Amino acid sequence: MRLSRLARGILGAVTGVILLVIYLPLMVVLVNSFSTSTSLVWPPPGLTLEWWGRAFQSEGALEAVLTSVQIALIATLVSLVLGTLISLALQRFAFFGREAVSLLVILPIALPGIITGIALNNAFRTILGVQLSIATVIVAHATFCIVTVFNNVIARLRRLGTSYEEASADLGAGLWTTFRLVTFPQLRSALLAGGLLAFALSFDEIIVTTFTAGAGVKTLPIWILDNLFRPSQAPIVNVIAVVLVLVSIVPIYIAQRIAGAEKVSR
């Protein structure tokens, strides 16, 4: 397809502006993490490495990161297992109420977080009589993390069709062997994509977490919100934010590489 010079110029400019809008604020955060001022002023009056040093000694921040990683990892793991199972059920078997179940599985991601939060808070405390803890946050996160896994896996299963599984059964493999040797390897990249998204969703979730976290359970988003407007902590928040940006580039880069490699080999 060929575009005129003018069209190319305009589209290029629009793309540039949009990328700028997305990434300029991130640059500001990066620069601010080296600022000598504690109150997010622009431009920074001077540069220092002090906050970077303090951030890595801040017990509150490190603990919050650890809590968040722990919650996100377990919620993602739960979502991967349950999301794959429900996808297989809905895509490979016919049963009464299949359409309804399919809708009910996707719904949580569309529900406002505050509703999910209040509902789960009520259910945990008054109906089930469980103490709010880190476990309740994991369960709450899994309710919507499962959707990203489900969407990725069911789309892949639909595209794969049943002929590989039939060929495997035809050659003598039972259900489990077929899953292990044929279906799962084909799902791997879908699971990775769904899992990364699930991890990201859980990692920066704040509303549902507020309602379902037990006393003393502080995830990173909650810690950041608590400390953002404390003059002594604001620069440390900036440092944490920069570290998170750098850390999140890695899995996205890996996911893209895998997706690219898959296209080539097909």
Added chain:
Amino acid sequence: MSADRPAIRLTGLTKSFGGAANAVDGIDLDIAEGEFFSMLGPSGSGKTTVLRLIAGFEQPTAGTVSLLGEDVTDRAPFDRDVNTVFQDYALFPHMSVLDNVAYGLRVRGVSRRERHAQARQALETVRLGGFGDRKPGQLSGGQRQRVALARATVVRPKVLLLDEPLGALDLKLREQMQVELKELQRELGITFIFVTHDQEEALTLSDRIAVFNEGRIEQLGTPAEIYDRPLSPFVAAFVGTSNIFPDALSRAVLGRGGMHALRPEKVTVGRADAVPSTQRTAPGTLAEVIYVGSTSRLIVDLDAGMRIIALEQNDAHRVTEDERGSRVSVGWQDSDIVALEKATADTTDPATDPATDTATDSAPKLTTDTAR
């Protein structure tokens, strides 16, 4: 080979997908050990469903499937000594060619060294010796086809099911693969059940053919029986091209009652004033001459009110397009007339009937012609 223990026995096999008509409608069939058996029919005639019922991918609504005298109707696909070559090959894209071929042995617990040795041997058999390390995506259609064959035969099934395996290949490759399939079957000595909609392929390869129509077997017999003695208008028209004479025209043109068929290659066309060389003749007008390489297809409007197709060798005396509209005499031998004893259910509606299409259509489809 024994008559009481066929490789495959189907009794009253019926499959309904919930529609008005059964996809497979009460099939009784015995397929002998070592036979190359073809199921021939148009799409939607139920032949592929029968194959899937034999493989175990579908459960019959009624009836049974027996394998070497053993009822396997309720067994899962992995529990039947039957293997399939799929239409789209279904080679596992994430495994090497060698691992694909070795798969059946792997799930049976054969050691890596042993299964790789056998898989290499099987690849040699299909002339793909050096291709074991490639991925299926790096092979051509014909090569993938051969890998699928190797994968299905390396486990030595009692019966090999082939679902239109040559459908995706171009003509040259298809003809070459037909020869290879036949040789492979002779070499392995296992029963082949071959599903196809290509009548030429079925005639070339098979020991016996079952012609399917609307979930039933329309006719069962050797290729020669099917081609020379079709029992119904459907078979006469689907297997090769036929001129089909309904009852009234049979009486008027052929001088006998009932429905009859006459192959185009048995029909001669001469000048109206020439001395007839055949037992029977009928006058008509040459409507169209279609050049098809080694032969020409002549379409003649008989005065009796029917269109007839003749296939003539293109020799020095060939009829040319310039002779369109001239008066001709159509001739045939009595012995070439085939009585169609079995009426097909839907022949009452000439508009949709595939059988009368060939005789009435002014531009007959070239693809249904065996003498191509």
